[in-house]
Amino acid sequence: MERLAIFGGIPVRETPLGYGRQYIDEDDIKAVAETLRSDNLTCGPKIQAVEEKICEVTGAEYAVAVSNGTAALHLAALTAGFQEGDEVIVSPITFAASANCILYCGAKPVFADINPETYNIDPASIEKLITPRTKGIVAVDYTGQSVEHNAIGNICRRYGLTLIEDAAHAIGTRYQGRPIGSIADMTCFSFHPVKTITAGEGGAVTTNDEKLYRRLLRLRAHGITRSRDEMVHPTDALWYNEQVELGFNYRMTDIQAALLVSQFGKLEKFAARRKEIVAGYDAAFAEMPEIFVQREIPESDTVRHLYILRLKPEALNCDRRQFFDALRAENIYSQVHYLPVYWHSYYEKLGYEKGICPNAEKYYEEVMSLPLFYGMTDADAEDVISAVKKIVAHYRR
Ligand SMILES: Cc1ncc(COP(=O)(O)O)c(C=O)c1O
Known part of the structure; x- marks a missing residue:
């Protein structure tokens, strides 16, 4: 098994790849x-x-x-x-x-x-x-x-x-x-x-x-x-x-x-590329029992803004934080979308309590957003998939 970058191994890529970026021509x-x-x-x-x-x-x-x-x-x-x-x-x-x-x-x-x-x-x-x-x-x-x-x-x-x-x-x-x-x-x-x-x-x-x-x-x-x-x-x-x-x-x-x-003027081109990247991620992750792939309703023809990587905790020996940090060490910079709104301390002060939306709370504990933007190359997307596979192989139960 390849050693994870977070434990001193070589990262899948040399430079960081962020989760989103504008494309200006x-x-x-x-x-x-x-x-x-x-x-x-x-x-x-x-x-x-x-x-x-x-x-x-x-x-x-x-x-x-x-x-x-x-x-x-x-x-x-x-x-x-x-x-x-x-x-x-x-x-x-x-x-x-x-x-x-x-x-x-x-x-x-x-x-x-x-x-x-x-x-x-x-x-x-x-x-x-x-x-x-x-x-x-x-x-x-x-x-x-x-x-x-x-x-x-x-x-x-x-x-x-x-x-x-x-x-x-x-x-x-x-x-x-x-x-x-x-x-x-x-x-x-x-x-x-x-x-x-x-x-x-x-x-x-x-x-x-x-x-x-x-x-x-x-x-x-x-x-x-x-x-x-x-x-x-x-x-x-x-x-x-x-x-x-x-x-x-x-x-x-x-x-x-x-x-x-x-x-x-570039929306169609941007949308097509986002769909291509999403399809590549979906195909790679659908084969992995440790990952849950977001379901699309057939009525929606979606231009995806975010790609959510969702871990199945029962199949992995790590939590979301460990996975997120391991991914970052591989130079894939993800982000978490989103903390349930009522978990923010401001909402807590307004009187909202944890537990009111169990699906949302479970979702939050298991997810991170992978890089998804027009300017990404195929090699960038491959790096993301390789890094996810590498970390899953390390933490697989
Ligand atoms: C779901 C959602 N609603 C509203 C907003 C607010 O948009 P803006 O940042 O342009 O004020 C955002 C922006 O990040 C968003 O993701």
Whole structure:
């Protein structure tokens, strides 16, 4: 057996391979430079261009570009009307922002458990948590795989709930052929550099509802409107605008939008490469009884943002920490997504206790995310597989 690098052996590769990285080409740089030389660094034509692009790719009627994915979730939660006294159901296996947006509105996040095989929120678990206070669901397309829209849509219709889809991981994914972004009441995207396409920082909300769209636009810019039909004191003075509610400055700059438009031009190519890498990992790990491969629902045509390596503890003589550290010593830098949100000390202080979502908690103890990004070479992916195999061979029961 090969000696593991963590015990003094030779690592599978000489240089570290991180779990995610943006891919920026000369066209991206040119697009940003052109905007920097233009008249508008913000509130300019690139915002409309990127919003049109988002509508084209997601099939949504309306898109509102914002400064990041967290701002997108905040605006969506406010626009949904979540407020004090309301409960909103959310998955615990996600980035904290998916639940924080509920707290921003004064409402209470209620955590539903995940499906232990797909890792997405389990519709049966949602249904058990519905009370007269439940106003909505924040459903996360975790790793990029679509949530179960048919089942969740049924629940929303039956109980009159608003569905916000957190598609921060899922640009380009389709559910039964429909692009993510055109299905939920509002869908939120993130364009952080680790995502499939990036704006540096950036986000968007899509919707098919004009009323929601107008509110999102207003809240993005301080609650100020230039539409006379939204004003309390309308006038035809050209300079006049009016703050009609309390909003924010969550605008995206034209610099970010220019980069994002350029990145959208590469989405198909990025998606195809991610699918190729995922298929290679799946094929290699499906043969290994020590590894559980994430299940894909047939309805989802997934552009995967994260690749989750899940250990079967009963088949290995090590825990996740030992595996993670061994992988790092081999120069494969993974990350863990995610601590169940209610395990964060802030949520603990709010009164959430361990044990409420057993599938999520078990998942967290067994996983790490492997490198997955467009710029990876086949040799990089082979290194990842070799390192996993090497460590599994060492710790196999
Ligand atoms: C599931 C999920 N939701 C929301 C966000 C927040 O996006 P941003 O980092 O653009 O604010 C992220 C980002 O990492 C995420 O992974």
